[in-house]
Amino acid sequence: MAELKIYFDNASTTPVDKRVLEDMLPYFSEHFGNPSSLHDYGDMSHSALDDARSKVAALIGAGDEEIYFTSCGSESNNFALWGIARALKGKGMHIISSTIEHQSIINPLKEMKKEGWDITQIGVDSYGSVDPDDIKKAIKKDTVLISVMHANNEVGTVQMIEEISKIARDNEIAFHSDGVAAAGIIPVDINKLGVDAYSFSSQQMYGPKGAAALYLRKGTRIKPLILGGTQERGRRAGTENMPAIVGFARACELAKDELNKNLKNITVLRDELISGIMEKIKNVKLNGHPTRRIPGSAHMSFEFIEGESILLMLNMKGVFTASGSSCASQALKSSYVLTEMGLSPTLAQGSISFSLGKFNTIEDVKKTLEVLPPIVERLRNMSPIYKEE
Amino acid sequence: MAELKIYFDNASTTPVDKRVLEDMLPYFSEHFGNPSSLHDYGDMSHSALDDARSKVAALIGAGDEEIYFTSCGSESNNFALWGIARALKGKGMHIISSTIEHQSIINPLKEMKKEGWDITQIGVDSYGSVDPDDIKKAIKKDTVLISVMHANNEVGTVQMIEEISKIARDNEIAFHSDGVAAAGIIPVDINKLGVDAYSFSSQQMYGPKGAAALYLRKGTRIKPLILGGTQERGRRAGTENMPAIVGFARACELAKDELNKNLKNITVLRDELISGIMEKIKNVKLNGHPTRRIPGSAHMSFEFIEGESILLMLNMKGVFTASGSSCASQALKSSYVLTEMGLSPTLAQGSISFSLGKFNTIEDVKKTLEVLPPIVERLRNMSPIYKEE
Numbered sequence: 001m002a003e004l005k006i007y008f009d010n011a012s013t014t015p016v017d018k019r020v021l022e023d024m025l026p027y028f029s030e031h032f033g034n035p036s037s038l039h040d041y042g043d044m045s046h047s048a049l050d051d052a053r054s055k056v057a058a059l060i061g062a063g064d065e066e067i068y069f070t071s072c073g074s075e076s077n078n079f080a081l082w083g084i085a086r087a088l089k090g091k092g093m094h095i096i097s098s099t100i101e102h103q104s105i106i107n108p109l110k111e112m113k114k115e116g117w118d119i120t121q122i123g124v125d126s127y128g129s130v131d132p133d134d135i136k137k138a139i140k141k142d143t144v145l146i147s148v149m150h151a152n153n154e155v156g157t158v159q160m161i162e163e164i165s166k167i168a169r170d171n172e173i174a175f176h177s178d179g180v181a182a183a184g185i186i187p188v189d190i191n192k193l194g195v196d197a198y199s200f201s202s203q204q205m206y207g208p209k210g211a212a213a214l215y216l217r218k219g220t221r222i223k224p225l226i227l228g229g230t231q232e233r234g235r236r237a238g239t240e241n242m243p244a245i246v247g248f249a250r251a252c253e254l255a256k257d258e259l260n261k262n263l264k265n266i267t268v269l270r271d272e273l274i275s276g277i278m279e280k281i282k283n284v285k286l287n288g289h290p291t292r293r294i295p296g297s298a299h300m301s302f303e304f305i306e307g308e309s310i311l312l313m314l315n316m317k318g319v320f321t322a323s324g325s326s327c328a329s330q331a332l333k334s335s336y337v338l339t340e341m342g343l344s345p346t347l348a349q350g351s352i353s354f355s356l357g358k359f360n361t362i363e364d365v366k367k368t369l370e371v372l373p374p375i376v377e378r379l380r381n382m383s384p385i386y387k388e389e
Numbered sequence: 390m391a392e393l394k395i396y397f398d399n400a401s402t403t404p405v406d407k408r409v410l411e412d413m414l415p416y417f418s419e420h421f422g423n424p425s426s427l428h429d430y431g432d433m434s435h436s437a438l439d440d441a442r443s444k445v446a447a448l449i450g451a452g453d454e455e456i457y458f459t460s461c462g463s464e465s466n467n468f469a470l471w472g473i474a475r476a477l478k479g480k481g482m483h484i485i486s487s488t489i490e491h492q493s494i495i496n497p498l499k500e501m502k503k504e505g506w507d508i509t510q511i512g513v514d515s516y517g518s519v520d521p522d523d524i525k526k527a528i529k530k531d532t533v534l535i536s537v538m539h540a541n542n543e544v545g546t547v548q549m550i551e552e553i554s555k556i557a558r559d560n561e562i563a564f565h566s567d568g569v570a571a572a573g574i575i576p577v578d579i580n581k582l583g584v585d586a587y588s589f590s591s592q593q594m595y596g597p598k599g600a601a602a603l604y605l606r607k608g609t610r611i612k613p614l615i616l617g618g619t620q621e622r623g624r625r626a627g628t629e630n631m632p633a634i635v636g637f638a639r640a641c642e643l644a645k646d647e648l649n650k651n652l653k654n655i656t657v658l659r660d661e662l663i664s665g666i667m668e669k670i671k672n673v674k675l676n677g678h679p680t681r682r683i684p685g686s687a688h689m690s691f692e693f694i695e696g697e698s699i700l701l702m703l704n705m706k707g708v709f710t711a712s713g714s715s716c717a718s719q720a721l722k723s724s725y726v727l728t729e730m731g732l733s734p735t736l737a738q739g740s741i742s743f744s745l746g747k748f749n750t751i752e753d754v755k756k757t758l759e760v761l762p763p764i765v766e767r768l769r770n771m772s773p774i775y776k777e778e
Binding site: 021028030033038042203312318 | 396398401402403404405406407410413417418419421422423425426427428429430431460461462463464466467491492493494495496497499500592597598599600612614615616617618626627628629630631632633697700701703704707709710711712
């Protein structure tokens with residue numbers, strides 16, 4: 001591995017904060033009890049579970065009893081979509097979503113279509129933004145569910161959730177939002193957002209993998225995805241992953257306490273990176289919304305060359321980035337999010353996502369601004385479609 | 390908490406072996422990459438994932454590509470049931486199972502019934518054993534799936550899986566077995582068992598919570614429960630819980646290496662406990678199969694008194710046991726497993742499960758044999774239905 005290690009792939013997953021890991025450690029071999037057990041070991045875990053639920057709820061301003069723990073963001077999204085849709089099937093079978101959702105929404109929707117559900121997927125503008133008016137127009141008599149993500153995991157655009165939420169409420173339609181790329185990173189007040197269901201995850205906010213949550217507004221109907229024991233009030237069976245849940249809770253607490261500080265610092269670094277790239281390299285485009293965006297996101301398209309190649313050459317220099325969504329990156333296809341935003345296939349192919357996090361420094365940005373321009377130049381010189389101006 | 394700490398609830402969950410935790414630690418904050426990422430951090434995780442899959446596969450003699458990681462045993466069971474049933478729906482809608490399965494089989498079956506599936510649940514004998522002939526007789530033209538657990542989590546009875554498997558194969562019916570209470574505890578050779586799908590879990594074999602697996606014989610058709618990214622060859626979306634998976638793999642390795650030693654030691658302790666109880670206390674019944682049983686299981690019914698009360702008084706003395714399945718124990722109902730075995734409701738109510746594990750010692754057994762008899766005596770003296778002989 002290269003000497004430098006600059007991690008600019010925080011949208012994909014974040015390292016666990018040492019303070020989080022410290023809180024988790026006792027729950028592996030000492031306080032290891034099953035929260036459902038009636039003895040002291042069970043009781044200890046049960047109390048820790050209650051405490052964790054409060055902390056996770058507090059991050060988004062929810063009631064404790066509105067938080068359901070799951071194993072990951074993808075499970076939360078599947079749980080919300082399938083669960084709410086199946087619970088409301090008697091009312092209607094039309095669902096509205098967008099074309100730039102995470103795959104854990106896009107792919108269940110495809111499967112639902114096969115099962116007879118009527119799915120409308122709203123397109124986005126060139127910034128990757130869903131127009132709430134388009135949602136309004138798509139509503140049918142039998143629309144039972146709307147699902148639009150809070151922030152996009154690739155380009156960082158933040159959607160107008162409050163506006164969509166109002167439309168959903170006015171039409172008595174359940175509204176779910178995938179908040180995996182937003183919660184813990186930008187302020188989330190669940191009552192201000194007004195959604196009925198909200199997915200968020202630990203591993204995007206310096207908590208461990210293996211824990212996530214689905215917020216469900218009190219009274220929201222849902223069918224479980226995983227049936228069995230009485231865990232999570234009968235809505236998600238399976239022994240609770242206590243170390244991960246305790247870690248998730250601590251991560252939520254830290255994210256809440258340090259949100260403003262992180263938001264400010266990361267934004268400064270990101271803007272430094274973007275302006276540095278724009279200054280040093282020609283024919284570059286910044287993707288995503290200019291203002292309505294999450295702080296860490298710098299998604300750029302470099303004309304005439306392949307994002308994949310930039311990524312691999314940056315990797316050789318010890319700078320770790322992404323092209324496309326990490327969940328699909330093994331596929332080496334260009335991102336459907338960028339295509340939906342109207343980027344030409346070649347520009348989409350030439351894209352790299354730098355996603356900054358709280359552990360990045362100004363040194364990381366400076367070093368990247370040193371190593372990136374020669375990589376782009378070298379690749380362009382090898383490109384058959386590039387002609388220097 | 391009492392000074393003594395004797396953990397006899399290993400069927401519910403086990404503490405993480407220190408050697409397992411040690412292997413997991415680097416994967417939280419150092420090797421934290423998403424296995425789907427294309428940079429070095431992703432690559433490291435990807436290699437660790439491959440390595441873990443081999444170790445987990447080796448425990449049961451499976452091929453690496455036949456192992457699918459999930460978040461817990463309940464998820465594996467739901468995945469197997471729903472997934473195989475939905476994939477084979479075109480062939481038929483009849484499913485055969487037993488009445489003493491874990492709730493993560495029983496409750497999905499209830500839901501499937503509501504959705505129009507035809508479900509036959511085979512009863513058991515007084516030892517909690519399913520007669521393979523009963524399975525054979527229940528087969529209909531449109532039977533597509535059989536699901537019978539390997540070992541029962543409450544009474545420890547091991548089912549005749551090879552015999553059932555042969556029947557399933559002869560009739561070209563997919564066969565799933567829930568091995569959560571068996572794998573890592575008794576020898577499991579998946580090809581000898583002959584099943585098409587097999588659930589097993591980390592937290593029952595001194596691995597961490599948050600990781601489990603579904604074995605799927607090559608060619609077995611299944612639909613995913615959690616859709617999204619391309620993880621687990623498209624059959625289980627969601628970022629892999631790397632620390633837990635690495636820990637699960639190490640737990641499988643240790644379980645394999647130390648299986649015979651543990652099996653012998655635990656059986657000796659259990660037999661010591663059972664004979665000690667039988668000797669010191671009258672009107673006690675040992676539940677489960679006399680020989681076909683997992684080594685750690687000592688499930689006993691104490692006449693005239695409540696198991697719940699024994700559990701709570703043992704807890705005060707620092708001896709941690711279970712009554713009923715831990716997944717349902719908060720409900721304080723008598724176990725359906727015992728009722729199905731034909732125990733009278735009062736005898737079922739008077740039951741306690743001592744489940745021994747590899748960290749238990751002969752001291753644990755001796756101390757328990759000191760504290761238990763006076764507890765039973767005291768409770769019986771308070772019982773209106775007890776009359777000393």
